[in-house]
Amino acid sequence: MEGTIQCNANYVPLTPISFLERSAIVYSNKVSIIYNDVTYTWSQTHQRCIKLASSISQLGVSPHHVVAVLAPNIPAMYELHFGVPMSGAVLCTLNTRHDSSMVSLLLKHSDAKILFVDHELLDIAKGALEILSKSTAKLPLLVLILEGDAHPSVSPGTLIYENLISEGKLDFEVKRPKDEWDPISLNYTSGTTSSPKGVVYSHRGAYLNSLATILLNEMKSMPVYLWCVPMFHCNGWCLPWGIAAQGGANVCQRNVTAKGIFDNIFKHKVTHTGGAPTVLNSLINAPPDIRKPLPRKVVVMTGGAPPPPDVFFRMEELGFDLVHSYGLTETYGPGSICTWKPEWSSLSREEQAKKKSRQGVQHIGLEGLDIKDPVTMKSVPADAKTMGEVMFRGNTVMNGYLKDLKATQESFKGGWFRTGDLGVKHSDGYIELKDRSKDIIISGGENISTIELEGVIYSHPAVVEAAVVGRPDEYWGETPCAFVKLKEGHNATEEEIIQFCQKRLPRFMAPKTVVFADLPKTSTGKTQKYVLKEKAKAMGSLSKKKNTSRL
Numbered sequence: 001m002e003g004t005i006q007c008n009a010n011y012v013p014l015t016p017i018s019f020l021e022r023s024a025i026v027y028s029n030k031v032s033i034i035y036n037d038v039t040y041t042w043s044q045t046h047q048r049c050i051k052l053a054s055s056i057s058q059l060g061v062s063p064h065h066v067v068a069v070l071a072p073n074i075p076a077m078y079e080l081h082f083g084v085p086m087s088g089a090v091l092c093t094l095n096t097r098h099d100s101s102m103v104s105l106l107l108k109h110s111d112a113k114i115l116f117v118d119h120e121l122l123d124i125a126k127g128a129l130e131i132l133s134k135s136t137a138k139l140p141l142l143v144l145i146l147e148g149d150a151h152p153s154v155s156p157g158t159l160i161y162e163n164l165i166s167e168g169k170l171d172f173e174v175k176r177p178k179d180e181w182d183p184i185s186l187n188y189t190s191g192t193t194s195s196p197k198g199v200v201y202s203h204r205g206a207y208l209n210s211l212a213t214i215l216l217n218e219m220k221s222m223p224v225y226l227w228c229v230p231m232f233h234c235n236g237w238c239l240p241w242g243i244a245a246q247g248g249a250n251v252c253q254r255n256v257t258a259k260g261i262f263d264n265i266f267k268h269k270v271t272h273t274g275g276a277p278t279v280l281n282s283l284i285n286a287p288p289d290i291r292k293p294l295p296r297k298v299v300v301m302t303g304g305a306p307p308p309p310d311v312f313f314r315m316e317e318l319g320f321d322l323v324h325s326y327g328l329t330e331t332y333g334p335g336s337i338c339t340w341k342p343e344w345s346s347l348s349r350e351e352q353a354k355k356k357s358r359q360g361v362q363h364i365g366l367e368g369l370d371i372k373d374p375v376t377m378k379s380v381p382a383d384a385k386t387m388g389e390v391m392f393r394g395n396t397v398m399n400g401y402l403k404d405l406k407a408t409q410e411s412f413k414g415g416w417f418r419t420g421d422l423g424v425k426h427s428d429g430y431i432e433l434k435d436r437s438k439d440i441i442i443s444g445g446e447n448i449s450t451i452e453l454e455g456v457i458y459s460h461p462a463v464v465e466a467a468v469v470g471r472p473d474e475y476w477g478e479t480p481c482a483f484v485k486l487k488e489g490h491n492a493t494e495e496e497i498i499q500f501c502q503k504r505l506p507r508f509m510a511p512k513t514v515v516f517a518d519l520p521k522t523s524t525g526k527t528q529k530y531v532l533k534e535k536a537k538a539m540g541s542l543s544k545k546k547n548t549s550r551l
């Protein structure tokens with residue numbers, strides 16, 4: 001409009017780097033990181049990150065180069081979330097469960113210039129570099145993150161993390177993005193359904209999703225956040241940046257165990273944490289000497305996989321306040337929130353849990369979350385029945401897949417980001433996920449939502465975990481096959497589980513096969529259904545072997 005100008009005074013590229021700079025002033029002597037007997041303040045964290053950025057630049061890394069890290073949730077992992085972007089480079093956090101050959105593939109794909117590695121994962125990194133050396137002469141520099149008395153043998157030229165910090169220059173001029181669309185990080189997807197894809201995040205998206213995540217978690221100033229979500233997964237749902245914005249204390253843990261979580265909650269007066277449903281399951285089912293009632297409410301954000309309705313009220317019985325979010329690596333982690341409505345508080349326990357287990361609506365950083373027919377792009381009716389593809393639109397959707405323009409274009413076809421998830425829309429506008437399109441079971445022409453069926457099996461008192469896949473069938477096409485893990489000291493038969501489901505669901509949805517087994521998981525807490533599908537396939541068709549009258 002007339003009289004306005006866009007200039008440096010009123011238009012600055014958004015970046016989460018500014019959160020750290022502000023916290024170094026507001027919360028300078030307040031705790032930023034706690035890890036075993038190490039504690040830092042926000043002023044120290046700020047200084048360490050500047051020095052880290054300075055050393056990374058000194059090593060010849062230029063803006064937009066990729067810097068990779070293979071480490072659990074330790075202080076260095078947190079600092080790299082700022083130090084790398086402050087050098088202008090792009091942070092690529094690698095899954096700590098990958099083997100050397102996968103790490104070498106991702107290092108090559110991302111063209112990483114440096115690999116920071118935790119001392120416990122050094123052998124994986126060495127193996128990856130050895131594989132890489134067979135196809136390229138340009139290997140990333142290795143920087144070792146040591147802890148305590150660990151002194152593993154390293155090849156000449158390996159750098160040490162703490163040396164980079166101490167040698168870095170405090171007067172280094174932080175490289176802020178020229179454009180807020182500039183990349184801040186590269187996250188590979190979990191690889192649950194295919195090979196991991198390299199998802200590029202921008203400074204703008206990271207800034208907005210951090211703010212949205214603070215709001216989702218209802219975080220006030222100076223929260224105490226216990227790290228259970230791996231920071232390598234969607235940059236810890238953007239919370240390394242979000243906690244900095246609120247001047248919170250980051251309680252880091254190398255390993256995630258139920259005992260560690262309860263101990264840390266008591267010791268550090270934790271206010272917030274987060275984790276995939278499998279982490280919550282480990283808390284609910286922990287032995288009574290570990291599972292203590294909480295001294296005060298702890299907000300837990302869950303997502304990453306479908307949480308069975310039962311998890312909600314069992315967690316709440318322990319004193320946790322559950323926030324349910326849904327999203328993908330492509331949406332910077334959390335993209336939706338099942339916002340609670342006060343009128344639901346008078347519903348029965350079961351109905352409340354059902355409401356909460358829905359995936360909800362987009363968070364405030366996004367413009368749209370809809371269920372659409374993927375061909376016509378028309379929204380499905382809000383009748384809780386008609387299934388369509390879940391689609392997102394807005395500023396916290398990825399820039400694209402690295403070096404895969406075709407996949408990027410396909411995922412954005414029609415002006416929405418296509419998730420590959422199937423869901424329905426309820427009359428109140430909230431969405432509910434029914435399945436991944438690759439997982440839904442089609443039996444005799446009927447769609448069977450594996451998520452819904454798993455939720456019912458999970459509510460059986462003897463069950464600790466359940467996953468359902470389609471078992472190929474000559475007559476029905478597929479029949480539901482449930483893999484069930486029982487609680488320690490509990491028993492149940494195949495027939496009991498089947499009858500339990502038949503009482504609660506339409507008959508065609510009940511499993512026709514039940515296998516008692518441990519469930520294979522990815523490091524981000526998702527069940528590796530492709531492994532179970534192989535097992536179900538190997539069983540052969542049920543119709544041929546059994547009398548189909550039960551079907």
Ligand SMILES: Nc1ncnc2c1ncn2[C@@H]1O[C@H](COP(=O)(O)OP(=O)(O)OP(=O)(O)O)[C@@H](O)[C@H]1O
Binds near residue numbers: 192193197326359
């Ligand atoms: N709250 C939730 N409820 C149900 N499912 C969820 C929830 N949050 C995430 N998911 C599932 O996780 C998926 C996103 O997972 P992520 O981005 O980590 O990688 P991935 O899709 O498992 O990997 P790949 O694309 O390589 O197979 C979603 O598409 C959805 O199926």
